Amino acid sequence: MAGGGDELKLLGMWASPFVLRVRLALSFKGLSYKYVEEDLRNKSDLLLSSNPTNKKVPVLIHNGKPICESQIIVQYIDEAFSSTSPALLPADPYERSLVRFWAAFIDDKLLTTWLETSKAKTEEEKVEGLKETFAAFETLEAAFKECSMGKPFFGGDSVGYLDITFGGLLAFVHAAEARHGIRFVDASRCPLLANWVERFGELDATKAVMPDISRLVDYANTREAKAAAADASN
Ligand SMILES: N[C@@H](CCC(=O)N[C@@H](CS)C(=O)NCC(=O)O)C(=O)O
Incomplete structure (x- = not known):
């Protein structure tokens, strides 16, 4: 499917930021693959046998061999399809280590901070969690400055590993902003990241795999309501 006799199959779930990461990598590399949507409440035998340790998506199956964990999968794609541009990881070992x-x-x-904040039970925990989440975004803003060196992407002139890693969270960022009326990537605190969000979202390879944000908002609202109902009944 990917060309040259390669067969790629991705086990995923449409709302997963980790799956989106892998779809972005495949999309930017222009690799074709078979996408298999998993029902995570009723996991397929293929998922369970391909990722017996974590039993999670994404799993990429390349010519019958499973690769698990989104970051490892993206690195694998870059290495296994190294002749297909763009190269996602930098060639220089030190730059690779930074990325x-x-x-x-x-x-x-x-x-992690963000997810913990979304589970905060008290107002105090929520305020503290949001403060830490904003601080983490500001740290990433500084990382963008360091990695992009004045260029449009974390990867410089073209999309690289960090663009894909953070890009996987983009739908999640948009949905959370819509649900809570909070700007997580705010131009006043994180001007470079805010520009990056616009720029990255406009690319065809991004648009091709981004989930629908209103569907994601509904999905997150339903999950939250179910979790609240389960808490209340305990
Ligand atoms: N660290 C993993 C996280 C993957 C993950 O949490 N996947 C979730 C979907 S977003 C999953 O498969 N959950 C099913 C379960 O926990 O049973 C990665 O980067 O791939």
């Missing part, structure tokens, strides 16, 4: 450091920051700090 990997910031990608870990996006998942381990920014996303």
